[in-house]
Each structure stands twice: as C-alpha cells, then as structure tokens.
Amino acid sequence: MIRVIIFLAALLTVSCAKQSITTTNTYEKALPFSKAEIKKTEAEQEIICAEYSAKSNARLNRIAEMDAASKDKRLTPHQKSEKHDYLIAHLNDGLEEAEKLKDKCDALNKRLDRMYEENHTAGDKFLEQLKRK
Numbered sequence: 001m002i003r004v005i006i007f008l009a010a011l012l013t014v015s016c017a018k019q020s021i022t023t024t025n026t027y028e029k030a031l032p033f034s035k036a037e038i039k040k041t042e043a044e045q046e047i048i049c050a051e052y053s054a055k056s057n058a059r060l061n062r063i064a065e066m067d068a069a070s071k072d073k074r075l076t077p078h079q080k081s082e083k084h085d086y087l088i089a090h091l092n093d094g095l096e097e098a099e100k101l102k103d104k105c106d107a108l109n110k111r112l113d114r115m116y117e118e119n120h121t122a123g124d125k126f127l128e129q130l131k132r133k
Contacts (some may be wrong), residue, residue, distance in 0.1 A: 015031050031117045032124040041115065045108035052105050055098035 028034070069075065069083040 010018060029125055031122050033119050038115055041112055045112060048101055048108060049105040052098060052101035053089050055094050055101060058094065068072045
C-alpha cells in the first residue's frame with residue numbers, strides 16, 4: 001500500500017515537473033525576443049555607451065585642464081596662452097565620433113525599452129490565455 005502511494009506521488013511529481021517545463025518553454029516561445037537576443041543587445045549597449053562616456057569625459061577633462069591652466073600661477077602668460085591654444089585645438093577631437101556613439105547608445109536604449117515592453121505585453125497575453133484554460 002505504501003509503495004503504491006509513493007509510486008503515485010512520484011508520478012504526480014514527474015507529471016507536474018513536465019507540465020512546468022512545458023509551460024516555461026511555451027511561455028518563452030510566446031515572447032517576441034529571446035533572452036539571448038536581449039542579452040546580446042544589452043551587451044552591445046553597454047559597450048557603446050561606455051565608449052561614449054569615455055569620449056565625453058575626455059572632452060570634459062580638457063575643459064578642466066584649460067581652467068586649471070588659466071589659474072596656474074607657475075606658468076607665464078605666454079605658457080598659459082600656448083597651453084590654452086593647444087587645448088582649444090584638441091578640444092573637439094573625437095567630438096563627431098562621440099556624437100555618433102551617443103546616437104547609437106540612445107538607439108540601443110530605445111530598442112531595449114521596446115524589446116522589454118513587447119516581451120512584457122506578450123507575456124501578459126500568454127498568462128491571460130493560460131488562466132482562461
């Protein structure tokens with residue numbers, strides 16, 4: 001008798017586990033974007049946005065150097081002028097590339113938002129249909 005109860009409990013557990021796996025697989029198939037697609041886009045976004053941040057920070061550092069050079073009492077007026085001219089000449093180095101990176105970063109952020117939203121909506125619809133059954 002105990003063996004029969006244990007056998008039925010094991011059978012029920014296996015059946016529930018199979019149902020759970022099937023539901024999970026079906027749920028993931030119902031989503032328009034897979035986890036792998038989202039992870040890939042997130043990784044790309046992280047790299048592009050980090051590059052943009054680095055380029056942007058380099059420009060801010062040059063501006064700070066110009067300010068510091070103008071206040072440096074150890075420099076002669078001629079040296080201050082030379083340093084200022086040099087920093088101004090290189091102030092916009094990489095600016096075009098930084099703007100392109102910013103555009104890419106913004107586009108990837110929007111794409112990720114859309115992916116999350118579409119997956120969320122599709123997931124809600126799937127769960128709603130599952131409740132109806």
